[in-house]
Amino acid sequence: WWVITNKDVPPAYPGYLPLIGHAHLLIGDSINLWNLVKMISYKSLKAEGAVSLWIGPRRLYFVADPNDFLKVANTCFEKDEVYEYAKPWMGNGLVTSDALLWKAHRKMLNPAFNPAVLDGFMEMFNSQARRLVTSLEVEAGRGPFDHWAYSRRNALETICFGALGMDFRDKKELFGEYASATEELFNIFSKRFQTIWLHSDFMYNRSKLKKRQDELLPIVHNMSNGILKKKKADILNCDNVRGKEKGKETIFKPFLDLILELSKERGTFNDEEIREHIDNIIMAGYDASAIVVTYALVLVGSYPHIQEKVCEELHKVFGDEDRDVTKQDLSKLVYIDAVFKETMRFYPVVPVVARHLDKDIILRNCTLSKGKTCILSVYGVHRHPVWGLDAEEFKPERWLDPATLPDVPNAFAGFSMGRRNCIGQTYASMSIRIILSHIFRNYKVFGDHTKMVARFDVLLKPVSGYHVQIEKKNK
Numbered sequence: 001w002w003v004i005t006n007k008d009v010p011p012a013y014p015g016y017l018p019l020i021g022h023a024h025l026l027i028g029d030s031i032n033l034w035n036l037v038k039m040i041s042y043k044s045l046k047a048e049g050a051v052s053l054w055i056g057p058r059r060l061y062f063v064a065d066p067n068d069f070l071k072v073a074n075t076c077f078e079k080d081e082v083y084e085y086a087k088p089w090m091g092n093g094l095v096t097s098d099a100l101l102w103k104a105h106r107k108m109l110n111p112a113f114n115p116a117v118l119d120g121f122m123e124m125f126n127s128q129a130r131r132l133v134t135s136l137e138v139e140a141g142r143g144p145f146d147h148w149a150y151s152r153r154n155a156l157e158t159i160c161f162g163a164l165g166m167d168f169r170d171k172k173e174l175f176g177e178y179a180s181a182t183e184e185l186f187n188i189f190s191k192r193f194q195t196i197w198l199h200s201d202f203m204y205n206r207s208k209l210k211k212r213q214d215e216l217l218p219i220v221h222n223m224s225n226g227i228l229k230k231k232k233a234d235i236l237n238c239d240n241v242r243g244k245e246k247g248k249e250t251i252f253k254p255f256l257d258l259i260l261e262l263s264k265e266r267g268t269f270n271d272e273e274i275r276e277h278i279d280n281i282i283m284a285g286y287d288a289s290a291i292v293v294t295y296a297l298v299l300v301g302s303y304p305h306i307q308e309k310v311c312e313e314l315h316k317v318f319g320d321e322d323r324d325v326t327k328q329d330l331s332k333l334v335y336i337d338a339v340f341k342e343t344m345r346f347y348p349v350v351p352v353v354a355r356h357l358d359k360d361i362i363l364r365n366c367t368l369s370k371g372k373t374c375i376l377s378v379y380g381v382h383r384h385p386v387w388g389l390d391a392e393e394f395k396p397e398r399w400l401d402p403a404t405l406p407d408v409p410n411a412f413a414g415f416s417m418g419r420r421n422c423i424g425q426t427y428a429s430m431s432i433r434i435i436l437s438h439i440f441r442n443y444k445v446f447g448d449h450t451k452m453v454a455r456f457d458v459l460l461k462p463v464s465g466y467h468v469q470i471e472k473k474n475k
């Protein structure tokens with residue numbers, strides 16, 4: 001009642017029940033959870049930016065206003081306690097670490113992800129994109145197929161090769177095992193969140209989900225431990241730690257090299273911390289990038305006029321040449337860039353992030369109090385009225401003219417916002433735009449995103465209706 005009548009507090013979301021609050025709304029699978037996230041986002045937008053929710057006695061705020069999102073994201077850097085669920089996997093890597101450690105480690109890791117370092121990745125991004133194009137050949141002209149499986153494997157190879165300097169490209173089994181273990185772990189975290197009694201460690205530690213988690217963790221840790229062990233052995237043998245391709249040294253410097261150099265020179269990271277950073281980079285980077293490629297193909301495949309513009313632009317820049325995409329090409333491929341951004345706006349792969357409020361925050365229309373959880377809705381920000389009446393439409397054109405973009409600078413949150421945003425965003429943006437340039441130069445794509453069903457399983461993942469058909473283009 002206090003919340004309903006106090007104008008300083010975000011209004012309560014409908015459906016509150018005594019004792020359990022809104023926990024009953026969580027019941028169901030991860031498709032229901034996604035529908036719930038959308039409904040709460042729209043309600044928050046109607047309520048001028050935010051609503052209050054209760055999971056049992058725990059109070060949560062749900063914020064969907066762009067400026068409020070940024071204010072919370074840049075005021076409180078502490079992650080919410082749900083991130084603790086992932087700690088047995090990711091330890092104190094950047095995604096899950098507490099604010100104090102995060103500040104120190106992020107400062108040290110930022111240089112590894114800066115655009116100048118990433119320029120050295122161009123050749124590798126191109127050769128990985130070509131590898132994806134070649135692997136898709138078997139599907140050309142053969143009807144709808146699951147292209148996510150291809151882009152996921154390719155993205156995992158790219159992250160291992162580019163970020164960690166390890167060539168696992170011919171180890172099929174490793175990928176299959178690792179990818180299904182990470183998929184199941186995400187699913188376990190999501191189920192735990194949806195099952196209120198499993199929020200307590202006491203109950204969770206006695207559950208079947210925890211047992212399964214304990215079986216899966218060695219699979220994912222073996223991969224990162226293997227990478228670390230091999231890298232250290234290479235260094236001891238004075239083998240060059242730079243990325244190597246087909247026996248020749250390439251110019252890119254994997255992120256792991258920087259981490260290892262820092263620990264050697266300054267004793268900054270111990271082995272455990274390095275392993276945790278590896279787990280975070282792989283986990284945070286590979287599937288999110290693969291899913292964006294997946295959504296982009298379905299969306300562009302759904303709109304022939306958009307695909308035509310993509311192809312016109314590619315023809316203008318490359319003519320009939322099948323050459324690599326250069327940095328200069330990327331700056332000319334403005335429509336592909338618009339497709340990439342609009343895909344991320346339309347289907348945000350990370351639809352919400354959560355912070356723990358370590359201080360009171362005064363927002364435009366309400367005050368959030370210290371000690372509570374704040375869910376920041378990327379989806380809500382991307383559907384905010386600042387995007388105009390056509391916010392529900394997939395329209396890459398809106399990105400081409402500043403006049404058709406929102407007049408607030410914080411209306412895009414695909415990589416979160418503020419200082420604790422995605423460290424890998426330039427990597428993701430470069431690699432995805434290069435992949436799209438290669439795919440649309442080689443294939444015509446057909447899809448129908450209106451049939452797509454998605455689920456919220458930490459990431460926003462497609463469940464069905466996302467399969468596309470491809471036809472090889474005559475060169």
Ligand code: HEM
Nearest residue numbers: 094095284285288289292349350353415416422423424428
């Ligand atoms: C399109 C692909 C990607 C999307 C949509 C994405 C999105 C995000 C978002 C929304 C966050 C904030 C998460 C939170 O606060 O809970 C984040 C954090 C992070 N991302 Fe990404 N990401 C992508 C690709 C990558 C790649 C390729 C890498 C690594 C190479 C990466 C590494 C990270 C790391 C390490 C963090 C934690 C940053 C910190 O807390 O300082 N991401 N990402």
